[in-house]
Amino acid sequence: MANPAKNLFQKVWNAHRVRELASGxxxxxxxxxxxxxxTSPQAFAMLRELELSVRYPxxxxxxxxxxxxxxxxxxxxxxxxxxAMMSELEQxxxxxxxxxxxxxxxxxxxxxxxxxxxxxxQPGMTIGCGDSHTSTHGAFGTIAFGxxxxxxxxxxxxxxxxxxxxxxxxxxxxxxxxxxxxxxDVILAIIRKLGVNGGVGxxxxxxxxxxxxxxxxxxxxxxxxxIEGGARCGYVNPDSTTVEYLRxxxxxxxxxxxxxxxxxxxxxxxxxxxxxxxxxxxxxxxIEPCITWGIxxxxxxxxxxxxxxxxxxxxxERAGVEEALEYMDFVAGAxxxxxPIDVAFIGSCTNGRISDLREAARIAATGHxxxxxxxxxxxxxxxxxxxxxxxxxxxxFRKAGFDWREPGCSMCLAMNPDKLRGREVCASxxxxxxxxxxxxxxxRTLLMSPAMVAAAAIAxxxxxxxxxx
Amino acid sequence: xxxxxxxxxxxxSVEGTGCVVRGDDIDTDRIIPARFxxxxxxxxxxxxxxxxxxxxxxxxxxxDDERFTHASILIVGQNFGCGSSxxxxxxxxxxxxxxxxxxxxxxxxxxxxxTSLGLPCITLGEVDLAKLMDAVELDPTQNLRIDLDxxxxxxxxxxxxxxxxxxxRHQLLAGDWDAMRILxxxxxxxxxxxxxxxx
Ligand code: SF4
Numbered sequence: 001m002a003n004p005a006k007n008l009f010q011k012v013w014n015a016h017r018v019r020e021l022a023s024g025x026x027x028x029x030x031x032x033x034x035x036x037x038x039t040s041p042q043a044f045a046m047l048r049e050l051e052l053s054v055r056y057p058x059x060x061x062x063x064x065x066x067x068x069x070x071x072x073x074x075x076x077x078x079x080x081x082x083x084a085m086m087s088e089l090e091q092x093x094x095x096x097x098x099x100x101x102x103x104x105x106x107x108x109x110x111x112x113x114x115x116x117x118x119x120x121x122q123p124g125m126t127i128g129c130g131d132s133h134t135s136t137h138g139a140f141g142t143i144a145f146g147x148x149x150x151x152x153x154x155x156x157x158x159x160x161x162x163x164x165x166x167x168x169x170x171x172x173x174x175x176x177x178x179x180x181x182x183x184x185d186v187i188l189a190i191i192r193k194l195g196v197n198g199g200v201g202x203x204x205x206x207x208x209x210x211x212x213x214x215x216x217x218x219x220x221x222x223x224x225x226x227i228e229g230g231a232r233c234g235y236v237n238p239d240s241t242t243v244e245y246l247r248x249x250x251x252x253x254x255x256x257x258x259x260x261x262x263x264x265x266x267x268x269x270x271x272x273x274x275x276x277x278x279x280x281x282x283x284x285x286x287i288e289p290c291i292t293w294g295i296x297x298x299x300x301x302x303x304x305x306x307x308x309x310x311x312x313x314x315x316x317e318r319a320g321v322e323e324a325l326e327y328m329d330f331v332a333g334a335x336x337x338x339x340p341i342d343v344a345f346i347g348s349c350t351n352g353r354i355s356d357l358r359e360a361a362r363i364a365a366t367g368h369x370x371x372x373x374x375x376x377x378x379x380x381x382x383x384x385x386x387x388x389x390x391x392x393x394x395x396x397f398r399k400a401g402f403d404w405r406e407p408g409c410s411m412c413l414a415m416n417p418d419k420l421r422g423r424e425v426c427a428s429x430x431x432x433x434x435x436x437x438x439x440x441x442x443x444r445t446l447l448m449s450p451a452m453v454a455a456a457a458i459a460x461x462x463x464x465x466x467x468x469x
Numbered sequence: 470x471x472x473x474x475x476x477x478x479x480x481x482s483v484e485g486t487g488c489v490v491r492g493d494d495i496d497t498d499r500i501i502p503a504r505f506x507x508x509x510x511x512x513x514x515x516x517x518x519x520x521x522x523x524x525x526x527x528x529x530x531x532x533d534d535e536r537f538t539h540a541s542i543l544i545v546g547q548n549f550g551c552g553s554s555x556x557x558x559x560x561x562x563x564x565x566x567x568x569x570x571x572x573x574x575x576x577x578x579x580x581x582x583x584t585s586l587g588l589p590c591i592t593l594g595e596v597d598l599a600k601l602m603d604a605v606e607l608d609p610t611q612n613l614r615i616d617l618d619x620x621x622x623x624x625x626x627x628x629x630x631x632x633x634x635x636x637x638r639h640q641l642l643a644g645d646w647d648a649m650r651i652l653x654x655x656x657x658x659x660x661x662x663x664x665x666x667x668x
Binding site for chain 1: 472474492493494496498499502503504506507508509510511521522524525547548551552553554555556557559574576577578581582585586634635636637639640643645647648649651652653655658659661662663665666667668
């Protein structure tokens with residue numbers, strides 16, 4: 001007899017299965033589709049060419065995040081290409097009757113920040129978005145896939161995708177985190193342990209006491225970077241923290257029976273005795289603030305460690321370590337603490353939420369940005385910005401010499417004017433340290449938590465945030 | 470209710486010469502830097518494939534190597550295409566002239582995007598991959614033949630067995646790789662599933 005105990009992935013999958021396809025794949029219904037300006041215009045064009053309409057406009061929501069400037073968002077945007085992308089999205093939303101959260105709506109922001117804060121993201125959903133960090137939404141017990149433009153077209157036309165079931169790996173983080181160690185450090189430690197392609201073929205279920213104790217925003221940071229670990233998606237089982245976060249949000253169901261809804265959400269959590277394809281345990285008490293030293297997120301170490309040498313790398317990794325050291329121009333064996341930085345970026349769908357800004361502001365309040373360091377603090381959404389400003393965080397940042405900006409993706413991928421120049425080294429709270437990622441083909445990125453970025457901005461170099469009281 | 474959608478072309482084999490780009494974890498930012506994603510179409514993506522990497526290599530990048538000029542099969546390492554979901558990456562490589570990818574492993578979203586475009590991503594074991602890379606670099610003129618039906622790759626290095634997920638192989642062989650027609654075929658079943666959802 002089949003095991004009646006199921007994990008959340010299986011439950012959500014089964015509820016969304018439309019049919020099995022001849023290829024052996026499943027036609028899976030994607031209940032909520034989020035779109036943005038960069039990966040949707042070609043999809044709408046294909047739809048038009050095929051004379052198809054959007055099947056479920058009410059299940060589709062749009063915002064603008066990647067190309068939007070963070071200094072002056074008034075229209076028309078100064079960058080003509082950006083203006084064209086934004087107008088195209090507005091036009092497509094109008095034509096197909098899709099809800100668009102543009103700047104005038106007061107709710108614009110990074111798609112993975114606004115989905116949760118509007119209550120669009122709820123347990124048990126399937127979500128698709130033409131962006132790899134769609135995995136973020138998994139924090140709510142959602143199965144959320146990043147997709148390419150052809151699949152955006154498929155979702156617009158059919159609300160479905162063809163996909164094979166994934167294996168599920170449960171990652172249990174035990175113990176408690178030391179003060180100064182954040183969700184960002186936990187996910188970096190996980191990626192370091194399991195590798196940047198360790199998750200291929202898997203959904204990651206994050207669990208254990210460390211996850212249980214986390215806020216929704218911290219869980220989002222973890223799920224966000226599932227993709228950096230190679231996993232197709234990641235999730236956390238819904239619990240009372242999830243329910244309380246969702247209570248009273250704009251799109252949270254409000255038919256007089258929130259408690260009934262909440263009970264149904266909680267029942268989606270993986271059953272005791274559910275079977276996993278793999279289980280991994282990580283001791284959270286041993287994690288220290290982590291920093292990347294190389295050119296992929298797996299190239300990370302604790303702040304007290306030294307930059308690896310090619311000799312100590314495994315045979316598979318040696319060439320990668322050599323390439324990374326050459327690109328970064330770092331000395332093998334040197335301590336990562338003390339590495340000078342030129343730029344500090346706080347923001348992104350990984351760490352651009354209110355709790356991230358509060359932590360960074362707490363550190364910012366202890367000093368002043370080092371002369372010569374360029375800074376950007378970019379709230380993840382208009383809502384985060386309002387909240388931060390109502391708490392006076394923007395004043396704390398400004399007083400400490402940080403540049404407080406308008407919401408967007410900004411220097412996470414530098415499709416707007418916020419870019420590194422030349423060989424600059426950037427302490428960044430974003431998610432990717434790939435070559436050229438932050439807008440300069442030779443720019444260098446050190447990923448770390450927002451508090452660590454703030455501390456680095458003040459010191460002008462990488463420091464251990466645990467030393468700052 | 471739209472145009473009559475055609476079955477896409479059946480893809481049972483890909484033949485041509487190869488180009489070797491060594492290195493693991495080559496990400497989509499490297500394949501197509503984000504600044505080129507501001508185009509509203511994919512039309513001009515081809516010319517920007519690997520642009521920054523090619524500039525940095527000052528003409529020494531494999532994509533600029535004359536010996537690989539007409540290559541249609543790109544041979545890569547592990548975890549190729551990791552990073553973002555941008556279809557701009559396979560679009561750029563396809564428009565540059567590649568019809569298939571052979572590697573140690575591929576990032577899933579990248580591979581999925583390739584399938585949507587009818588570009589097979591096939592994997593080889595480590596030993597075979599190293600052998601193939603060496604052989605193609607030594608003699609770039611040789612013909613490579615990927616046979617999806619027989620799950621094999623033939624080159625002067627001999628015949629190797631290849632891996633490709635069953636579902637994807639089926640889609641390519643049946644001409645169903647452009648999933649939309651198949652998905653639309655489900656008709657009322659879509660609405661049945663949608664209306665049963667609690668949201
Ligand atoms: S913040 Fe960065 S990773 Fe997140 S959606 Fe924007 S560009 Fe992508």
